[in-house]
Amino acid sequence: MIRAIIIEDEPNAIELLQRYIAKIPFIECIQSFRNPVEALAFLQTKSVDLIFLDINMPQLSGISFLQTLKNPPHIILTTAYAEYAVQSYEYQVTDYLLKPIAFERFLKAVVQLNENIPSATVIKENQSSKELFIKSGAKQVKLNKDAIVYLAKDGNYITYYTEEKKVLARESIQEALEHLGSDFIQIHKSTIVNLNRIESYETSHINTSLGKLAIGPSYRTLFQEALKIRAEDKS
Secondary structure, eight states: OEEEEEEOSOHHHHHHHHHHHHTOTTEEEEEEESSHHHHHHHHTTOOOSEEEEESOOSSSOHHHHHHHOSSOOEEEEEESOGGGHHHHHTTTOSEEEESSOOHHHHHHHHHHHHHHSOGGGTOSSOTTOOEEEEEETTEEEEEEGGGEEEEEEETTEEEEEESSOEEEEOOOHHHHHHHHOTTEEEEETTEEEEGGGOOEEOSSEEEETTEEEEOOGGGHHHHHHHHHHHHHHHO
């Protein structure tokens, strides 16, 4: 899970970003600030993975705010003025969103970040290891991530499905995503799929070796964007 904060002096802009973030399963907004000085104080004691940062603020500009950070997290800048783009990239920001921010453009930025963010901040297991131990009842069951086709949530439990077996674990969708890594994506409120195990797909569903999985309407754009970015990375 990517932990994010919003630093923005306009209440409507904060509300818009919060709505967008609420639609993305791998990001949570832990705090919002209209005063960048208060955000600086917060960051003295708290760590975050991502800051949505407005450039034009009366108390302290976004660029000046960046200059105060010794070890900044990922930064996505927001502004109504395109001329700030060149200056902002001097600070190696992750992305730059021009207001009014369209959800599709926001989605592209955060999916790209999720693909590239260092694994230590997103998942608990070492990405170089394909083995995963899942607590199932009193046992720790070893699974190879590549063998997992999909996961399905039912109440407080998640079932990991491979072609050989099923493993039941007591955990949330968010907890599962954190230790699975970027090869896995949520496609429904109760389903996670291994992108490498997709055989074919249509707008409303995915076909795997274990059958058909529905893609929830609110997850379709996210799914398409994830596939697009993976294709670009491999080209």
